[in-house]
Amino acid sequence: MTMPDFPPLFTGTPADDPFEVACARADEGCDAGLITYDIGQTNLQAAIVFAPDVPLAEAMIMHPICGVGFQNALGALAPPEVAVHLEWAGGIRVNGASCGRLSVASATLDADSIPNWLVVGLHVNLWPETDDPGSTPDRTALFAEGCVGLDPAGLIAAWARHTLVSINTWSDKGAAAIHREWCGLVHGIDAPIEMQGKSGIFVGVDEHFGMLINDDETMHLIALTTILEPRPS
Numbered sequence: 244m245t246m247p248d249f250p251p252l253f254t255g256t257p258a259d260d261p262f263e264v265a266c267a268r269a270d271e272g273c274d275a276g277l278i279t280y281d282i283g284q285t286n287l288q289a290a291i292v293f294a295p296d297v298p299l300a301e302a303m304i305m306h307p308i309c310g311v312g313f314q315n316a317l318g319a320l321a322p323p324e325v326a327v328h329l330e331w332a333g334g335i336r337v338n339g340a341s342c343g344r345l346s347v348a349s350a351t352l353d354a355d356s357i358p359n360w361l362v363v364g365l366h367v368n369l370w371p372e373t374d375d376p377g378s379t380p381d382r383t384a385l386f387a388e389g390c391v392g393l394d395p396a397g398l399i400a401a402w403a404r405h406t407l408v409s410i411n412t413w414s415d416k417g418a419a420a421i422h423r424e425w426c427g428l429v430h431g432i433d434a435p436i437e438m439q440g441k442s443g444i445f446v447g448v449d450e451h452f453g454m455l456i457n458d459d460e461t462m463h464l465i466a467l468t469t470i471l472e473p474r475p476s
Contacts (some may be wrong), residue, residue: 247400250407252276253291255399262364263475265290266348269360270474280399283369285384286343287395289402290364300354300451302361303467304418305410306333306347307425307452309363312406313345314428320401322389328430331445331454332438332470335367336430340383343367348472365402369395418450425452439465 249255253276258264261279268277275294281287291309295302310329317327317337328336333345343366350359368384385393412420426432426447436445436456443458454465 245394245396247278247280247396247403249278249400250404252407253278253403255280257281260475261288261290262346262348262362262472265292265362265364266360266475268292269350269362275360278399278403282395282399285370285372286366286368287399288364288366289399290362291403291406293361293363295358295361297357298355299349299351299358299361299468300466301418302349302358303347304413304421304452305361305363306345306467306470308409308413308421309365309402309406310335310345311409311421311424311428312404313365313402315405315408316398316401317385317390319405320390320393320398321385325388325390327428329425329428330430331448331452334430337383337385337388340381342383342385342388346472347470348474350474352468352471354466354468365399367398422448422450422452439469441465 247255255278258279258281261281265279269292273292275292277292278289280289293305314327326338334341335343346364349361369386371384371387431445434445438454441456441463443456446455446457448454452467456463
C-alpha cells in the first residue's frame with residue numbers, strides 16, 4: 244500500500260479506527276498535526292488532531308476548514324466533471340449523492356472553554372456498497388464517479404495539504420474568508436430542510452457556522468457544536 248506523503252507540520256500513522264485512535268492519542272497529549280488513517284478495500288478513513296487556542300465555539304471552524312480542504316483536494320485530483328459539495332452537518336456529496344462524511348469530537352462540550360484537543364475525521368466511500376448502484380441512487384463512491392485512477396493515499400495527503408492552506412487563510416484573513424468559500428460549496432442552501440427538530444428554509448450560517456433556518460415566523464439557530472460526536476470511550 245502506498246503511504247501518504249504528508250506536508251510539514253503533519254505526521255501520519257496507520258490505525259484500524261482512525262477517528263477513535265486520534266481521539267485517544269489526543270487525550271494522551273499527542274502533538275497537534277497527527278493524522279491517523281486507514282485505506283480499506285471499499286473506503287478510506289483519516290483523522291486530524293488539532294490543538295485549538297480559542298474557545299470551542301470558534302475552534303469548530305476546523306470542521307468546515309477540513310471540508311473545504313477535502314473539496315479542494317478532490318477537485319484537484321478528480322476529473323473535472325466530478326462535482327463535490329458539503330453538507331452543513333458533515334456529509335460529503337459527489338455528483339449530488341452521498342459519498343462520505345466528516346465527523347468532529349472535542350475534549351470539551353463547553354462552547355466557551357478552550358478544548359485541549361479537537362479531532363476532525365474523514366470517511367469516504369471508494370467502491371459502491373452493492374453490485375447494483377442503481378438500487379441506492381442517493382449513495383455513491385469515488386470509483387463509481389470516474390475516479391478509478393485516483394490514489395487514495397494521495398487523496399489523504401492532498402486533504403492535509405489543502406486543509407493547511409485553508410488554516411493559513413483563516414489565520415491571515417479571518418473566518419470571513421473561509422465563510423465565503425464554504426458557502427459556495429454547501430449543499431441545500433436556500434432549500435427546505437429539517438434539522439434537529441427544526442424545519443424551514445436553510446438560509447445560511449452565522450459567524451460561527453451555526454445553521455440558520457427560517458420558518459417564516461422565527462429564525463432558528465443551530466450551533467455547530469451540536470454536531471460533535473461523543474468522545475470515543
